Amino acid sequence: MLTLQRKGSDYHHGDLKTAAIVAGRGLIESGGLSALGIRRVAEKIGVTAPALYRHFLSLEELLVEITAQVRQELGELMQERIRRVRKHRDKKKYELDKFRAMGDAYIDYADQHPRLFEIAFIQHQDKSTREFGELAWQLLNESIEKFIELGMTPKSKRDSAPLVAWSTVHGVATLVANRAVSASEIQFFRSAVMDGVQDALLKR
Amino acid sequence: MLTLQRKGSDYHHGDLKTAAIVAGRGLIESGGLSALGIRRVAEKIGVTAPALYRHFLSLEELLVEITAQVRQELGELMQERIRRVRKHRDKKKYELDKFRAMGDAYIDYADQHPRLFEIAFIQHQDKSTREFGELAWQLLNESIEKFIELGMTPKSKRDSAPLVAWSTVHGVATLVANRAVSASEIQFFRSAVMDGVQDALLKR
DNA sequence: TGTACATCAGTGAACGCGCGTTCACTGATGTAC
């Protein structure tokens, strides 16, 4: 749990910025983007609205910080799941297991935090999102690089493979987050798509 | 061009409902979902706000009608592009060309109407979106059915293939709509992914 | 063909609300001496 209660005096909060981001996340998580607001965040923290202007230039800026954090978290979940994969003496199998774990993590995040996932990649100003989705993108590229090293994926696909994998998994994740696939179909859907990605990347 | 100007008297509009949907679309197209509003739609049409309540129960209902129309349009664009594909005496090639045309249409729509695409699949109440995205989904299934008939796709993939194809193409479309892929990469990205889908569906 | 009347799509004013942001301020903190 992050520091949410005030420490010491009641006048100074201590870590308003962090608290605001956490509170904002919570609002979006339960009510979507339109539930985010300066006044609502302030109320949730137990502070007056203008106090937030000591830490953010505007509502927009708060949102930008929230989405950056969500993208980071998504990357961290992937990293965590990769770590938990059991080693296997068959290196190819091991790499493949890690790859699937990554994809599963991405989809799980979208499933469990649909509203956050929904807003994670929206564009602000002229910044490219991938620049911020750095961690997830990097992990994906490392994984595919391993496939190539082990001769599982042809070198010719070095540039395209990460894009194919990303968009496919992103597609499932989006549809799952939007509940566009019925709950009963989800399991089948997810594994069918992951098999499909594998088919597309691997030599046979 | 749909009937936008009033006909006959100035008092009765003639086709307010249609005009409201068109105007609402336009607002979303240029300013995103948050730009949609009863008052703004009314102003755009040249009518007072309460007039719209003769045709819609609420703002929400107007939005539902707009998204349904967008999904329909998306399907129609796909249909149109399929129609334009040149016949080819090699049936397999012909089917494949039509399949790619469909995918291209889907992505083009997302690229050209990013804001509309963004909101097309959002969930309202408890209705499943696919129920509404009927046309697009049907076309995709027919296409894959042809692949199976021609022995290009194994029968065992009958259920999974449409899901794999949909989510992959949907993924690209989403990322393109969000401008998460830089303009210079888009062409390579699109064709790489379409090649990937093909790899996943077809026997080799 | 002409008139009375029901229908109903539109108007105009008003409602209460919650929003982001600004401003002059106040209270707590921590540093200099």
Next chain:
DNA sequence: TGTACATCAGTGAACGCGCGTTCACTGATGTAC
């Protein structure tokens, strides 16, 4: 160690705004006779 003071994170009141929706109404339309 104790006091004066600069710093700055918070307050409270107020701003102007645009929103969705309601209400009693009015004006145009088309049907019955």
